[in-house]
Amino acid sequence: ATPTALAVSSGRGSQLGILVSGPEALESTRSIDTVVLDKTGTLTTGVMRLTGTELSPADFDVLARLESRSEHPIARAIVDAAPEIVGTGSAGAAATESVSTGAASTEPDSMGSAEDSARAASARSVETATGSSVTEFENIAGGGLRATIDGAEVLAGRPDLLRERGIAVDYPTDSIPRGATIVALAIDGQFRGLSFVSDEAKPTAKAAIDELHSLGLSTVLLTGDNAQAAEVVAEALGITEVRADVRPEGKVSVVSELQGQGRAVAMVGDGVNDAAALAGADLGIAMGSGTDAAMAASDVTMVKSDPQQIPQAIRLSRRTLGLIK
Numbered sequence: 235a236t237p238t239a240l241a242v243s244s245g246r247g248s249q250l251g252i253l254v255s256g257p258e259a260l261e262s263t264r265s266i267d268t269v270v271l272d273k274t275g276t277l278t279t280g281v282m283r284l285t286g287t288e289l290s291p292a293d294f295d296v297l298a299r300l301e302s303r304s305e306h307p308i309a310r311a312i313v314d315a316a317p318e319i320v321g322t323g324s325a326g327a328a329a330t331e332s333v334s335t336g337a338a339s340t341e342p343d344s345m346g347s348a349e350d351s352a353r354a355a356s357a358r359s360v361e362t363a364t365g366s367s368v369t370e371f372e373n374i375a376g377g378g379l380r381a382t383i384d385g386a387e388v389l390a391g392r393p394d395l396l397r398e399r400g401i402a403v404d405y406p407t408d409s410i411p412r413g414a415t416i417v418a419l420a421i422d423g424q425f426r427g428l429s430f431v432s433d434e435a436k437p438t439a440k441a442a443i444d445e446l447h448s449l450g451l452s453t454v455l456l457t458g459d460n461a462q463a464a465e466v467v468a469e470a471l472g473i474t475e476v477r478a479d480v481r482p483e484g485k486v487s488v489v490s491e492l493q494g495q496g497r498a499v500a501m502v503g504d505g506v507n508d509a510a511a512l513a514g515a516d517l518g519i520a521m522g523s524g525t526d527a528a529m530a531a532s533d534v535t536m537v538k539s540d541p542q543q544i545p546q547a548i549r550l551s552r553r554t555l556g557l558i559k
């Protein structure tokens with residue numbers, strides 16, 4: 235190898251906020267023809283908001299108490315929305331306080347700070363309500379959560395997660411807001427209703443995908459989210475190949491399936507659930523805002539978590555290989 239060329243490239247790379255694990259990482263980029271991209275947190279902001287719920291305030295309170303134990307973007311959306319929905323219900327004094335804070339957030343001038351204090355209040359209300367009554371908490375990777383709350387068995391997550399456990403989940407598909415991620419709730423084996431959350435594409439995601447295409451690369455959207463939510467994002471960004479409803483252990487299978495077709499695959503992701511696929515890809519690219527597991531499994535880390543760094547990194551390594559040759 236030519237150490238100078240690599241030093242030049244890693245210098246330019248770190249300027250751009252692209253960290254490369256070693257020369258081998260760049261080597262593999264030469265042949266990449268397919269870029270597989272995770273949706274949530276990679277192409278979208280990963281900051282989710284509640285867009286609707288069918289639950290009663292009391293049931294929503296139970297859901298929020300369960301989600302307060304999770305780090306998932308979905309959990310944040312549910313917990314943030316709890317003060318407004320639960321109101322003066324079982325969450326008590328802290329929720330009352332946050333309801334008045336929530337009302338203040340309709341004034342445009344005070345939006346930022348009102349939102350922050352609403353978030354703090356919602357964290358307090360959940361904490362107050364929770365006490366020690368949430369036990370046997372379990373995070374079901376790529377599916378949802380379960381725990382015992384006030385002696386009841388509570389399960390929340392993908393509708394299929396509930397169905398797999400013998401719970402009938404029925405709803406008209408036209409009741410789902412376009413592109414929403416669905417959170418189904420069951421208490422003691424009884425389906426209680428759906429809640430909907432969504433986030434938005436990152437501002438530079440479309441330009442990044444366009445650039446990958448103009449570099450001659452094909453793109454694939456890979457997500458644990460439902461097909462409709464995936465398709466809304468894929469359509470907006472111009473990605474034609476979509477793999478949705480993929481369980482965390484299934485992501486690596488999709489990568490090896492594409493490799494089996496003779497494709498050389500770069501995988502871009504941010505989550506613990508992406509780690510195996512990142513490691514299995516010919517080139518693993520992690521978002522800097524993501525989990526340590528994703529970065530550890532990757533060859534390249536995008537410090538700025540900006541999708542436009544993906545084509546930048548590919549151009550960078552192509553140039554570097556040009557120098558080495």
Ligand code: ADP
Pocket residue numbers: 272273274301304306308309375376377378379390391392415416417456457458459460481482505507
């Ligand atoms: P992604 O591939 O979009 O990052 P994950 O593998 O983390 O998704 O999760 C897959 C699906 O599992 C989510 O779209 C959601 O339906 C469900 N899920 C995961 N975590 C939670 C949670 N804390 N609460 C509710 N549902 C969840």
Ligand code: MG
Pocket residue numbers: 272273274275276503504505
């Ligand atoms: Mg993700």
